Amino acid sequence: MYEHDVIVVGAGGAGLRAAIAAHEAGADTAIVSKLHPVRSHTGAAEGGINAALREGDDWELHAYDTMKGSDYLADAPAAETLAQDAPEETIQLEHWGMPFSREDDGRVSQRPFGGLSFPRTTYAGAETGHHLLHVMYEQVVKRGIQVYDEWYVMNLVTDDAADPNDRECHGVVAYDVQSGNVEGFKANGGVILATGGPGQAFDHTTNAVSCTGDGHAMAYRAGAPLEDMEFIQFHPTSLPSTGVLISEGVRGEGGILYNAKGERFMFEYGYANNSGELASRDVVARAELTEVNEGRGVNDEYVHLDMRHLGEERILDRLENILHLAEDFEGVDGLVEPMPVKPGQHYAMGGIDVDENGQTCINGLYAAGESACVSVHGGNRLGGNALPELIVFGKRAGRHAAGDDLGTAEIETGYGPDVEDETETELPVQPGSAGLDTAGGVAADGSGVATETDGLIERAVEAERTRVDHLMDKDDGVQHAQIRAKLQKAMTDYVNVFRTDEGIRKALRVIRECREEYQDVYVDDPSRTFNTDLQQTYETRNLIDVAETIALGALVRNEFRGAHWRQENQERDDENWLKHTLISWEDGDPNIFYRPVILEGEKTYEPKVRSY
Amino acid sequence: MSTQQEQPQEPESQEAPEDPEMRGTESPQQERLKEKEQGLAQEEAVDESDLEGETVHLKVFRYDPEVEGKQEPRFDDFYVPFEKGMTVLDAVMYARDEFDSSLTFRHSCRQAVCGSDAFFVNGKQQLGCKTQISELKQPVRIEPLPHQEVVKDLVVDMDHFYDQMHAVEPYFQQEELPDGDLEEQRQSRENREKVKMSTRCIWCAACMSSCNIAAGDNEYLGPAAINKAYRFAMDEREDEEIKEHRLRIVEQEHGVWRCQTQFSCTEVCPKDIPLTEHIQELKREAVKKNLKFW
Numbered sequence: 001m002y003e004h005d006v007i008v009v010g011a012g013g014a015g016l017r018a019a020i021a022a023h024e025a026g027a028d029t030a031i032v033s034k035l036h037p038v039r040s041h042t043g044a045a046e047g048g049i050n051a052a053l054r055e056g057d058d059w060e061l062h063a064y065d066t067m068k069g070s071d072y073l074a075d076a077p078a079a080e081t082l083a084q085d086a087p088e089e090t091i092q093l094e095h096w097g098m099p100f101s102r103e104d105d106g107r108v109s110q111r112p113f114g115g116l117s118f119p120r121t122t123y124a125g126a127e128t129g130h131h132l133l134h135v136m137y138e139q140v141v142k143r144g145i146q147v148y149d150e151w152y153v154m155n156l157v158t159d160d161a162a163d164p165n166d167r168e169c170h171g172v173v174a175y176d177v178q179s180g181n182v183e184g185f186k187a188n189g190g191v192i193l194a195t196g197g198p199g200q201a202f203d204h205t206t207n208a209v210s211c212t213g214d215g216h217a218m219a220y221r222a223g224a225p226l227e228d229m230e231f232i233q234f235h236p237t238s239l240p241s242t243g244v245l246i247s248e249g250v251r252g253e254g255g256i257l258y259n260a261k262g263e264r265f266m267f268e269y270g271y272a273n274n275s276g277e278l279a280s281r282d283v284v285a286r287a288e289l290t291e292v293n294e295g296r297g298v299n300d301e302y303v304h305l306d307m308r309h310l311g312e313e314r315i316l317d318r319l320e321n322i323l324h325l326a327e328d329f330e331g332v333d334g335l336v337e338p339m340p341v342k343p344g345q346h347y348a349m350g351g352i353d354v355d356e357n358g359q360t361c362i363n364g365l366y367a368a369g370e371s372a373c374v375s376v377h378g379g380n381r382l383g384g385n386a387l388p389e390l391i392v393f394g395k396r397a398g399r400h401a402a403g404d405d406l407g408t409a410e411i412e413t414g415y416g417p418d419v420e421d422e423t424e425t426e427l428p429v430q431p432g433s434a435g436l437d438t439a440g441g442v443a444a445d446g447s448g449v450a451t452e453t454d455g456l457i458e459r460a461v462e463a464e465r466t467r468v469d470h471l472m473d474k475d476d477g478v479q480h481a482q483i484r485a486k487l488q489k490a491m492t493d494y495v496n497v498f499r500t501d502e503g504i505r506k507a508l509r510v511i512r513e514c515r516e517e518y519q520d521v522y523v524d525d526p527s528r529t530f531n532t533d534l535q536q537t538y539e540t541r542n543l544i545d546v547a548e549t550i551a552l553g554a555l556v557r558n559e560f561r562g563a564h565w566r567q568e569n570q571e572r573d574d575e576n577w578l579k580h581t582l583i584s585w586e587d588g589d590p591n592i593f594y595r596p597v598i599l600e601g602e603k604t605y606e607p608k609v610r611s612y
Numbered sequence: 613m614s615t616q617q618e619q620p621q622e623p624e625s626q627e628a629p630e631d632p633e634m635r636g637t638e639s640p641q642q643e644r645l646k647e648k649e650q651g652l653a654q655e656e657a658v659d660e661s662d663l664e665g666e667t668v669h670l671k672v673f674r675y676d677p678e679v680e681g682k683q684e685p686r687f688d689d690f691y692v693p694f695e696k697g698m699t700v701l702d703a704v705m706y707a708r709d710e711f712d713s714s715l716t717f718r719h720s721c722r723q724a725v726c727g728s729d730a731f732f733v734n735g736k737q738q739l740g741c742k743t744q745i746s747e748l749k750q751p752v753r754i755e756p757l758p759h760q761e762v763v764k765d766l767v768v769d770m771d772h773f774y775d776q777m778h779a780v781e782p783y784f785q786q787e788e789l790p791d792g793d794l795e796e797q798r799q800s801r802e803n804r805e806k807v808k809m810s811t812r813c814i815w816c817a818a819c820m821s822s823c824n825i826a827a828g829d830n831e832y833l834g835p836a837a838i839n840k841a842y843r844f845a846m847d848e849r850e851d852e853e854i855k856e857h858r859l860r861i862v863e864q865e866h867g868v869w870r871c872q873t874q875f876s877c878t879e880v881c882p883k884d885i886p887l888t889e890h891i892q893e894l895k896r897e898a899v900k901k902n903l904k905f906w
Contacts, residue, residue: 036770038815039718039726053794087794094796097784097849099804099811106798130725131811138783178763208720241697244723325723328742331697481709525714527679530764533713 001457004030004146005189006401007172009153009215012040013129013390014369014397015194016136018358021398023145027189029402030146032153032174034210034535037137041196041208042390045129046247046321047113048121049093049391050384051086054110057118059083060603066385067605069115069280070349070378071562071572073228073580076601077410078374081356081396086388089395090122098135100124101318111318112252113384115280115612121384126247126321132387148185150177152535153214154467156191156222157184157460158362164223164584165414169365170453173464177535180528182465184457190401192366193219193352194394200539201547202345202496203488206238206245215371217542219352220549224360225414225584225593227373228350229546230553230564233381234497236284238344240302244329246322246341248383251277253318255307257288258338259296265303272612279612282380282563285343289497292342304338343497347386349377349563350553353413353582357406358397361414368397374411375580378597379562410601415584415593422592425556428505429512431548433588471537474522480533480540483521487514487540487547495551500567504555511548518544549590553581556592574607667691668703669751672715676764679714685762687753688712694745700754701729701740704766717766724882727814730821731766732758737818737880757821773817776834780841780861785854803848810843810890812883819877819887831866835877835887838862842890845897856901863898871895 006022008015011033022029031037052062062083067074090108094100100108101123112119124131140147153174161167171186195215199207220226236257237246251257257277259265266272271287272279279287288303298304307315307322312335315323326334351373358366358374369390376389400406412418490510494503518541525533559573560566579594599605670690676682690707692698701719708715718728722741729740732755734748745752760768790797819835820826826834833841844850845858862868868891877887 035720035726035728036774036815039720039728041721041726043725043814044721044723091794091796095786095789097786097844097847099807099847100796100799102799102801102804104801106800108796125808127725127812130814134811135784141778142783208726209722210720242722328724329697479713481713485709523713525716527676527682527714527764529676529678530716530767531714532716 001184001186001454002030003186003188004028005187006030006192006398007032007185007187008192008194008398009033009172010040010194010196010369010371011035011037011147011149012042012194012196012369013132013136013387014394015192016133016140017391017394018192018194018368018398018401019145020136020139020143021395022402023143025399025402025404027402030148030185031140032148032151032172032185034150034152034177034214036149037140037147038134040133041211043130043133044206044208044245045132045387046126046245047249047252048111048123048128048384049086049090049132049387050113050116050120050382051090051122051388052083052118052120053087053090053108053122054120057120059087061117062086062120063603064605065116066376066382068608068610069380069382071380071610072574072578072599072605072607073231073375073378073561073597075375075411075598076603076605077356077598078376080601080603082376082385082388082392085392089388089391093132093135093391096135096139098124098131111249112278113382114248114251114275114278114284115382116384121252123249126249126319129387148174151175152177152538153218154182154464154538155460156218156365157457158222158365159456165361165416167223168363169222171457173457173460175464175468178530180531182461182468184461186453186457187364189403190364190366192358192368192397192401193371194367194369195371197348197370198543198546199345199348200484201488201491201543201550203485203492204238204243205345206235206243207345212539212543213371213546214539214542215367216352217545219360219365219367220545220585222362222365223585224362224365225353225582226350226546226549227353227580227582228375228378228553229348229549229583230557230581231349231377231379231562232345232550233281233347233349233563234285234343235346236281236288236343237305237341238346239326239330240340240342242329243344244325245344245346246305246325246339247319248281250305250307250319250322253307253314254310255305257284258304258306259291260298261296263296265291265296275612280380280610281383283612285497286565288343298340302340302342305341306338307334308336308338347381349373349375349379349381355409355411355413356393356396357400357409358393359400359409359413366397366401368394379564411598412595419582419593419595420579422556422594427552427555428508431508431512431552432585432590433515468534471521471523471534472526477520477522478517479524480521480537483514483517484536484540484543486510487543491547491550495554498565498567499554501555501558504551507551508548508555511544511551514544549583552583552590552592557581578607663694663746664696666694668694668698668745670703670707671751671753672704672707672766673755674765675762689751698745699741700731700733700738700743700745700748700752703745703752704740704754716764725814727816730757730816730818730882732756732821737822739816739818739882742882757817759821759827760817770817772830773815773820773834773836776820776837777815777840779833780837781858782840782844784844784850786850788851797849799847799849807843807846809885810839810846812885813839814883816882818880818882822876822880824874824876825870825872829866829870832870833862833867835891838868838894839885839887839890842894845894859894859898859901862894868894868898
């Protein structure tokens with residue numbers, strides 16, 4: 001058994017920042033990640049980091065833009081913390097040597113981004129995430145922080161207190177991908193989940209193959225609710241054939257969207273009369289699909305993004321990476337022709353229910369980054385707000401887990417006196433695992449009554465070893481790839497940009513089928529060495545749980561807010577829906593409830609019509 | 613165990629390495645497109661339309677130390693239906709998901725930024741996700757990176773590569789910072805431009821695998837690590853003292869002087885980093901500083 005004070009799961013931007021902060025606060029810190037840190041998907045972020053650094057800008061404007069962009073579903077203390085801490089954290093990256101793009105006077109450059117009232121997106125070419133990831137990994141190397149890379153975390157170790165609010169997280173169970181050994185990791189201070197997004201629940205996504213919502217699913221099954229999972233951002237400019245992302249920076253620098261008739265539709269059809277291409281991402285994504293649905297799409301599938309008029313020099317200076325992506329993944333030279341783009345799944349605004357210190361309702365369990373929902377982004381995330389979230393809240397989670405006092409959180413977590421139960425919607429099928437053994441031949445989670453920590457961890461390790469043996473000893477059945485493909489297709493068909501009650505119900509039925517099929521899943525690769533078949537089989541189970549929460553949230557929220565559009569009620573309904581959707585696992589019998597959004601922090605954010 | 617086999621086709625004889633100072637007059641994009649055109653000519657690329665509805669023949673290296681029948685390395689044939697825009701990564705993923713779930717390789721982002729999927733494709737180190745099937749001769753031969761221990765199938769042990777990367781103190785070291793938490797260090801646009809290409813490294817190890825010197829000298833830092841040192845040594849935000857310290861690291865016995873300017877690393881770099889030039893420049897800097905000469 002390995003033992004540390006703080007164990008960080010995942011080594012992208014949030015995980016690395018959390019580990020550095022915990023280490024600096026004096027904790028013996030280790031990172032456990034299924035990828036080597038530099039392979040993490042933070043590296044694919046292109047656009048930049050919003051931070052109010054310059055004269056004429058201030059954190060209050062940034063917080064205001066974030067609240068408006070969220071369609072008033074972000075919690076004010078979260079948005080304000082982000083806006084207040086982002087400048088210092090961004091300059092910290094510069095002090096660590098990050099190669100930001102520069103102005104003539106040598107200061108870091110900032111550019112306009114969608115939904116921002118000030119050009120506050122700090123960037124390093126169109127590869128900001130790559131640099132952020134590498135700079136932070138460098139700092140991890142410098143500090144000698146222990147990294148268990150290519151270790152796949154299979155489960156969390158918690159005690160089995162009946163109420164999740166009384167539970168405590170003691171560590172994780174993971175296996176060394178290279179050798180197949182399953183081992184326990186004891187965390188004396190806390191476990192921080194920084195496992196990224198669940199984009200692989202969809203089949204057209206800008207997310208990496210590794211973005212399988214592992215942290216979401218593990219926290220959910222351990223008893224921490226998932227929050228606002230229905231809010232999925234579809235990025236307006238992904239390449240049609242692969243889903244590869246074309247940065248919002250292209251539009252920030254002046255790139256223009258055209259339909260098949262050569263019309264600048266954002267203005268000509270009145271989708272965003274003021275901001276045009278730089279309206280919020282959800283607005284642009286719906287506009288593009290409306291153009292396609294009304295017959296004005298190119299090849300009935302996509303629209304064009306044109307940046308030729310910016311000139312070669314400016315493009316090479318600020319957007320060179322975009323030329324490579326368009327050429328390599330779509331065969332288009334952005335200097336001589338417009339680039340085909342369409343909306344692709346990009347980001348999950350929702351995630352593991354945490355407060356502004358990164359803590360879940362389970363003592364000792366934290367989450368940060370895309371896997372968490374503080375909530376900074378509410379119904380829609382602004383471009384350039386993901387990277388500052390990683391560093392601001394990654395750092396807070398790391399410090400808190402290491403024992404630093406960050407004050408009492410204002411945001412509540414878990415099921416408590418302030419929540420309201422969902423009572424109205426009838427579900428088409430039974431969600432969760434009730435009556436099913438989705439654990440792959442192992443009794444439901446949380447068995448045993450051990451209270452002693454080492455015993456708990458050993459038991460959890462044994463449970464995972466048994467699960468692995470079962471999956472590998474089984475000689476036939478269904479393979480995960482088949483189930484995963486079916487799940488992804490249903491989510492893309494029915495829980496996409498435009499959603500209907502009927503469609504979402506269909507998706508829930510398919511998800512149920514996937515669950516049933518998963519009971520018969522087996523791993524064909526007989527080897528313990530680097531068994532990616534086994535790893536993906538675990539991931540697919542996580543995707544089923546996470547996809548189901550996305551569909552459940554989408555079904556119950558019968559309104560149009562931010563990225564969540566419902567055909568039956570195409571208006572924002574502030575009277576009934578200024579509240580977060582929460583879903584808790586309840587030992588396999590999911591429970592849906594709501595918590596009011598906090599619109600009052602240091603400032604008050606009165607919901608206004610969101611026009612751009 | 614290494615899989616370095618006789619290459620199925622000899623790469624065209626490279627142009628003689630020009631004076632590095634003379635290179636770089638064209639934009640990286642232009643250079644890259646030109647190289648790509650040359651690459652196309654070399655491979656006698658198949659017209660995509662000829663491949664529509666066809667299957668692609670893959671010959672994939674297989675090895676697993678603990679599975680009977682795979683302990684002796686072998687090549688497996690896979691026939692994958694072609695789709696427009698299909699990459700080598702798409703093809704091996706199809707083969708794995710449809711035919712043999714034990715087919716093992718690293719991959720993640722699918723867009724040439726995570727650096728996981730450098731393979732030896734038709735005798736050249738390339739990223740699977742960035743290499744179009746239509747540009748390759750068939751059968752497409754896919755092997756793990758040569759000169760690295762094979763763990764299983766296309767997965768190689770990366771530890772040695774990481775050790776070399778870590779050996780150059782790959783982190784910014786500047787003790788004196790501007791006063792005030794919100795004050796950044798200044799860096800000229802020219803200097804940022806100078807280090808720009810070197811900061812693009814994605815640690816894929818294609819360069820290390822292509823380097824004959826690294827193959828013969830296990831202690832050689834290798835192109836990626838030296839490039840990492842260059843990235844900091846040339847960054848004006850670090851003091852002269854640190855720069856000298858960095859030059860001492862790279863001019864050691866197994867450092868820059870081992871490079872024989874064969875340009876193989878530069879040739880295979882998926883991020884078009886002028887690795888050989890960077891190594892040459894560090895040699896010149898070391899001479900200027902009068903550092904010990906091996």
